[in-house]
Amino acid sequence: MTDFDSDPSPSGDFDVAPVRLTVDLAALSDNWREMQRRSGRVRTAAVVKADAYGLGIEDCGTAFYEAGARDFFVAVAQEGVTLRSYAPDARIYVLSGIWPGQEQMFFENDLVPVLASEEQLAFWMSVVSEHGDHPCALQVDTGFNRLGLSFEDALALAGDVSRPAGFSPVLVLSHLHSGDNPASPLNRQQLELFQQVSAAFEGIESSLSASAGIFLGPEYHFDLTRPGIALYGGESVGGMMPLKPVVKAEARVIQVRDAAAGGTVSYGATHQLSRESRLAIVSAGYADGYLRSLSGSGVPIRTGGSSGAFGFIAGHRVPVIGRVTMDLTIFDVTDVPASDIRTGDYIELFGPNMPLDDVARAAGTIGYELLTGLGLRYERRYIYPE
Known part of the structure; x- marks a missing residue:
C-alpha cells in the first residue's frame, strides 16, 4: 500500500526544507512486480537512467534489486559504475555504448555496452580481439531513426562468419517509437522487422518493449522487457491509468x-x-x-x-x-x-x-x-x- 505519510517523524532538514520529495520505494517495488507480472514468463529489467528518472539511482536501484530485478539499463557508463555497488551481481546495460578510453571502466565494473553504430561495433571488435571476451548487446533500428544498426547491417552481421570469436552479444534490442499509441499500425511494422532480426541472431536473447510495449501483449515481450516510466508512477500509454504513485x-x-x-x-x-x-x-x-x-x-x-x-x-x-x-x-x-x-x-x-x-x-x-x-x-x- 502506498503511504506518503507513513513516517511521522521526518528528519529536521526535511521538516523545514524549502522544497522536498517523498519517494515511496515500496510503491516503486510494487510497480516493478506488476510490470513483471504483465511481462508473463519473460524476465523484467529496470531502467534507471537519468538518476532513476530523477528519484535517485542508489535508493531506487537498491529497491529494484531487492524486489528481484537482475537486469538494469542505464544511459551512460558512470551511471552503471554507481549502480554496481547497489546491484552487485546484476547485468547492467549501458545504452549509449562505449567510447575509446572507457574500456577499463567497463571491464572493472562488468558493464555491458549496447553497440548502436558501425563505428562502435568496429571499436568493440578491436577491444575484444585485444582483451578477450566480454559481453555486449546490439541495438537495431527498426524505424525510430535514433540509435541502432540498420536492419540490413544487422542481418549481415548475423550471418558474418568472420567476426571475432570473442565477439559474443548477449542481447539484441530495438525500441518502439509509437508504443504509447496501441492503435498505431507502426507498432506491428516494427514488431515484424524485429522478429526477423531476432530469428537471425538465433540463440541470443532479444528485447523490444519498454513500458508501453509491455501493454501491447506477449508478442512484443521476447526474452526481456525494459520498463521505465511505469515503474516511477508515470503514464506509459495515453489514456491508461498509471501504476502506483511513487x-x-x-x-x-x-x-x-x-x-x-x-x-x-x-x-x-x-x-x-x-x-x-x-x-x-x-x-x-x-x-x-x-x-x-x-x-x-x-x-x-x-x-x-x-x-x-x-x-x-x-x-x-x-x-x-x-x-x-x-x-x-x-x-x-x-x-x-x-x-x-x-x-x-x-x-x-x-x-x-x-x-x-x-x-x-x-x-x-x-x-x-x-x-x-x-x-x-x-x-x-x-x-x-x-
Whole structure:
C-alpha cells in the first residue's frame, strides 16, 4: 500500500526544507512486480537512467534489486559504475555504448555496452580481439531513426562468419517509437522487422518493449522487457491509468498575503485579480524543475489551451496565478479557509493528489520531463518497504 505519510517523524532538514520529495520505494517495488507480472514468463529489467528518472539511482536501484530485478539499463557508463555497488551481481546495460578510453571502466565494473553504430561495433571488435571476451548487446533500428544498426547491417552481421570469436552479444534490442499509441499500425511494422532480426541472431536473447510495449501483449515481450516510466508512477500509454504513485513533490509556503481586487500578480502583470484574494507564495520555481510553462498566464510558449497548473493544500486544488519565476510560484488560496493554511505549510506540486501527468499536461509536456528535471534543492525522504 502506498503511504506518503507513513513516517511521522521526518528528519529536521526535511521538516523545514524549502522544497522536498517523498519517494515511496515500496510503491516503486510494487510497480516493478506488476510490470513483471504483465511481462508473463519473460524476465523484467529496470531502467534507471537519468538518476532513476530523477528519484535517485542508489535508493531506487537498491529497491529494484531487492524486489528481484537482475537486469538494469542505464544511459551512460558512470551511471552503471554507481549502480554496481547497489546491484552487485546484476547485468547492467549501458545504452549509449562505449567510447575509446572507457574500456577499463567497463571491464572493472562488468558493464555491458549496447553497440548502436558501425563505428562502435568496429571499436568493440578491436577491444575484444585485444582483451578477450566480454559481453555486449546490439541495438537495431527498426524505424525510430535514433540509435541502432540498420536492419540490413544487422542481418549481415548475423550471418558474418568472420567476426571475432570473442565477439559474443548477449542481447539484441530495438525500441518502439509509437508504443504509447496501441492503435498505431507502426507498432506491428516494427514488431515484424524485429522478429526477423531476432530469428537471425538465433540463440541470443532479444528485447523490444519498454513500458508501453509491455501493454501491447506477449508478442512484443521476447526474452526481456525494459520498463521505465511505469515503474516511477508515470503514464506509459495515453489514456491508461498509471501504476502506483511513487513520488510527492512539495514546496513550503513562505507567505500568505491579502491582495486587492484589480491588483496584478507576478512578472509582466499578466494576471489581474477579479476579487479580493489571498495568495500563497511558495518556495519553488523553474530552478526546481517546476516549469515556467506551468504558469497561470503570460507564457505564449505553452499551447493546447491549458490554463496552467494547480497545487494541492488543505484538501483543496488551488491554481497557479501569474508567471512561475526562478525560485517562487504564487497560488490563489482564496477558497481555502483561512484557518487551514499558514506560513510554513507545504503545498503538493505533484503526487498522490496532483497526478504527475496531469501537471505535465498543464505544462504542455510529459511526466518524464518533470521527473528528470527535478532540481538539486529538493530534500529527499525515502519510504522503504517494511
